Amino acid sequence: MEQGWIRSRQSGITALYRLFDVLLILGILYASLTYFEVNPGKDWVIAGLLAAVGFAFIAESVELYRSWRGETYLRIFGTVTVAWVAVCIFLILLEFSFNTFATDYMRPAAVAWLTFTLFGLAFWRFCMRQILFSIRLRGRNTRSAVIIGCTESGYKLARDLASNPQLGIHVNGFYSVEGFHDHTSHLDDTSKFPVLGTVDEAVSKGRAGELDVVFIALPMRAEDIISETLDKFSDTTATVHILPNFFVAKMLHARWHQVGSSSLLSVFDTPIQGFDGWLKRLEDLVLASVILALISPIMLLVAVAVKCSSPGPVIFKQRRYGLDGRTIYVWKFRSMTVMDDGDKVVQAKDGDQRVTVLGNILRRTSLDELPQFFNVLQGTMSIVGPRPHAVAHNEEYRSLVNGYMLRHKVKPGITGLAQIKGFRGATDTLDKMSRRVEYDLEYIRRWSILLDLRIVFLTICRGFYHKNAY
Structure with missing residues (x-):
């Protein structure tokens, strides 16, 4: 009897979710205006209604109001974030067009509203989830x-x-x-x-x-x-x-397609396309621009040090496979006395005589990878993705590791899931390469903006130094 009651009330619970979201968006707007002593005039009312309606529309399109039973809270938070950030971008574009909240005393209220609403939308769902968990542990709502x-x-x-x-x-x-x-x-x-x-x-x-x-x-x-x-x-x-x-x-990213009256199931596909592709590109442009602005003094010092420490160019360009297996040139600070880019490329190892004294420091601290942020701006790489290997290594391992070339269904990255899991540096055994590929394919299957930000955060927290980077 109780389960039947739950089924019959499911649409009512969903309606309450939508109503609570609207009330929360408008409530936090009113609280922000009150705190900063801003008069809630017509423009603010319009902005609030646009935000509420826009969030309802986008939330519906990303299926935020479906049943999340069995899903992780991380996915819920990621979906809420995507929906609300899209609303924020829309409102910011309106602001640039009409200068509605351009005055200094209004701007803090707008920032507070947009920021605290995201936390509010996520936090009340977390609380509701914990309440439902508690109820289910008691044998109800099952x-x-x-x-x-x-x-x-x-x-x-x-x-x-x-x-x-x-x-x-x-x-x-x-x-x-x-x-x-x-x-x-x-x-x-x-x-x-x-x-x-x-x-x-x-x-x-x-x-x-x-x-x-x-x-x-x-x-x-x-x-x-x-x-x-x-x-x-x-x-x-x-x-x-x-x-x-x-x-x-074993499917990479299953997706149904319709061709006339025939239904097709894609087996090896990428989740990063359409709107998600634009979202990831925006993420890359914003992060790469901010990071380059912060590290430009370091890059200048490294460039001078490379030029003064050994003969040869400052930047080393090497062919790699990019998106869909197309050849790209990846940029690095030169760290060796040679610049191999032929049919056979020998991986660097501990004590390798080809690595310069400065190059040894650059490689262990990943400072030699910094020019790749320009690759990101160029669009050939991403901040997060499978690390690119030399073309010679690709040709060697594609026949040895099952699913190796599926790594190229997304753009290669400066850091990735495999790197934060400890698989960084030389891949001198087949097992190491296989494990790295496993994590690369797991990243593609699980991709989300939230996962990208988590990988970036862990990369920074765990440092750039690694003992296996030769």
């Missing part, structure tokens, strides 16, 4: 779930859901599919999650409104059975999920 297919992935999902009761998804048991029945290695699990019957019996319960969530845990080779099962559950109100098996989990 959803009943069943799993179709007694498979390895199905039992793993059941254990994961059982170990995370705050998600509020209770697995009642399994429904078997002929030919996909594996009890031998799950004797303990079958006592916790019994087999309740066949798929047809599960469908009957779904039609009676007794199932909230259905997980289909069958391998992709069971395409006909999956399709038939989906057809049957289309006559129910249950929420149906297909649990990816090993094949689907």
